[in-house]
Amino acid sequence: MTAAATKYSRQRECIKEYLRSTREHPTADTIYMKVREVYPNISLGTVYRNLALLTEQGEIIKLSCGDGCDRFDGNTAPHYHFICRQCGRVIDLDMEPIEHINTIANAHFNGRVDGNITYFYGLCRECVPD
Ligand code: ZN
Ligand code: MN
Numbered sequence: 001m002t003a004a005a006t007k008y009s010r011q012r013e014c015i016k017e018y019l020r021s022t023r024e025h026p027t028a029d030t031i032y033m034k035v036r037e038v039y040p041n042i043s044l045g046t047v048y049r050n051l052a053l054l055t056e057q058g059e060i061i062k063l064s065c066g067d068g069c070d071r072f073d074g075n076t077a078p079h080y081h082f083i084c085r086q087c088g089r090v091i092d093l094d095m096e097p098i099e100h101i102n103t104i105a106n107a108h109f110n111g112r113v114d115g116n117i118t119y120f121y122g123l124c125r126e127c128v129p130d
Pocket of ligand 2: 025073081
């Protein structure tokens with residue numbers, strides 16, 4: 001491996017480690033700020049490129065939350081997410097996967113349903129009015 005390739009793979013490891021260590025589902029900008037603490041010269045472009053690669057390799061998950069800015073998750077085990085409509089926080093939901101939703105969908109579809117992506121939304125504990 002060339003020196004440059006080694007540097008890039010270390011940066012990629014750093015991004016992966018950070019995402020494994022947090023349950024905050026950070027945006028690319030937040031990840032960039034975090035990784036810069038270790039690699040002050042890293043560019044936002046490099047962070048984006050590494051995030052795309054890690055997503056492609058299935059090492060991390062990209063969450064498209066509908067607010068136009070993607071978030072990233074180091075936990076690749078199947079799990080559901082709750083998105084707060086007010087503060088935008090993305091929270092893991094500790095619940096059993098609803099697998100039979102694919103069976104139901106298949107029963108009403110002429111092709112073949114292989115999966116689904118479901119987001120729950122509402123107000124998080126901090127945003128629910130007292
Ligand atoms: Zn909230
Ligand atoms: Mn998650």
